[in-house]
Amino acid sequence: GELEHRRVKRFYPKVNKSRFTAERQEQILFEMNRHYQRQLESDASGNTRQAPPLKGGSRESHHLQFDESEPLSYSDPKAHYHMSESNRNYINLPMWLGKNKGDPALEDFLPRLKDHVLTRLLGQAYDGDEQSFTSAECSNVIIFKDRIYCHKVLQVNYTTYDM
Structure with missing residues (x-):
């Protein structure tokens, strides 16, 4: 610094x-x-010194270590993005939500996540606002093993003309 x-x-x-x-x-x-x-x-x-927890949140972070390798395979340059297919680093969703209960950023997280996933699965265009589906429709979205995955590398392909 x-x-x-x-x-x-x-x-x-x-x-x-x-x-x-x-x-x-x-x-x-x-x-x-x-x-x-x-x-x-x-x-x-066991003498770990930790900062006090954030208000309503948890000090646990989900950063991946630098020594963990997660190379990307070949990606089509025409694809908008490419991310690793590794399922090695995951977050158990119910446990994570329980640990972070009271965090305002995670208010209604699961219903909003299911709305988001359902919108993408149905191929609906994103217009800036998420669609709201009924709880019956959202119950059809099943998150396999209650896991979401962390990835170390994301490649975004975009065209720029400012050479």
Whole structure:
């Protein structure tokens, strides 16, 4: 971030001035490794320091780790988007909704999700507003194993003429 230059200056006296860049890189890797080891130790001992939960929400995030590979197969350049077909990273919908009960962003989430899915399955055009279906119609939408999936990579194809 903005304070990175202070961190770099802190390392400067500790390294060979003629090999500053290479030694700086080694210092960063050492520091990252030390931080990772401390994190593992604190997780093992149960002394995890966490920020207080958000109002009405949960601190649990659904970010995928950088070391998890999720390569994309070939995609047709004419397709609007392409996303991995992996089903490795998922969220159990009922559990997630239960953990985040009271979060205003998730108010009526499941009925709105089913409305959205039903609109797409019926091939109706999106006009800015979601269609509202009856509860009987929405009950026909079954979310397989109550899971929604997280994907690390999404490729969006678009044409731009601002060369």
